[in-house]
Amino acid sequence: MYKINIDNLEVFAYHGVLKEENALGQKFFISTEITLNNSSTSYNDNIEKSVSYVDICNLIVKVSTGNKFNLIETLAETIAERILLEYYKIKSVKVRVSKPSAPIPLPFGNVSVQVERSWHIVYVSLGSNIGDRQYYLNGAIKTMAENPLCRVIAISDFINTKPVGNVPQDDFLNGCVCVQTLYSPHEFLDFLHSIENKAGRKRTIKWGPRTLDLDIILFDDLILSDGILTIPHAEMANRLFVLEPLIQIAPYVIHPVYKCTALELYNRLK
Secondary structure (H helix, E strand, C coil), X not given: CCEEEEEEEEEEECCCCCHHXXXXXXXXXXXXXXXXXXXXXXXXXXXXXXXXXXHHHHHHHHHHHCCCCCCHHHHHHHHHHHXXXXXXXXXXXXXXXXXXXXXXXXXXXXXXXXXXXECEEEEEEEEECCCCHHXXXXXXXXXXXXXXXXXXXXXXXXXXXXXXXXXXCCCEEEEEEEEEECCCHHHHHHHHHHHHHXXXXXXXXXXXXXXXXXXXXXXXXXXXXXXXCEECCCCHHHCHHHHHHHHHHXXXXXXXXXXXXXXXXXXXXX
């Protein structure tokens, strides 16, 4: 990977809480550090594999002058998101917005905020055992693909599996999908819950029948457990219906706790 840095691009815009700031405007200085997905451009001089910093500058100016935000934090977040959505080759971006004329009644050199946004790789387990199971799974994938903050990268085959637990119910149809997303883990969880709710998911019986079940299995190499969300999924290493679709699309993805591949976990459990 390599980086493109743009330092202190000067923009005159109308951001701020005060009415005078919105009416009169002021100078802002915007800097970015952009990380691209491949490292071959500098070696083969192929412009198609890079990104034009002139185009990035024009996009920053367009976002900055085409909007009015109370907070420069919002300006920085918006710039970062627009850059990532506009250029597929960019993996992550840092944006710093400086406001040298901020209305502070004390001597100061500068005021700035910095945000960092990046694409995350997420593996999602899908399951359904009520109604048209394939319809629900395909509908969930379609909703993910239609969300501008998500990119569906790979989809496994769907497999028929026996239910887990002591609740009498029909067989499940299970699969796995790899998604790139700009959401944070909890934002992505909320998004998945919204898809489940749209499909009529009812949470009345633990491990009971459901129209749609969407679980975050892996989120980058993150290890998280906060009472709301556990990543990696606590049961993924014990579930063939999770691992079998996962190894179709990512056999060598590493479990960040066990330090082994999904394929190794599958072979141990099998």
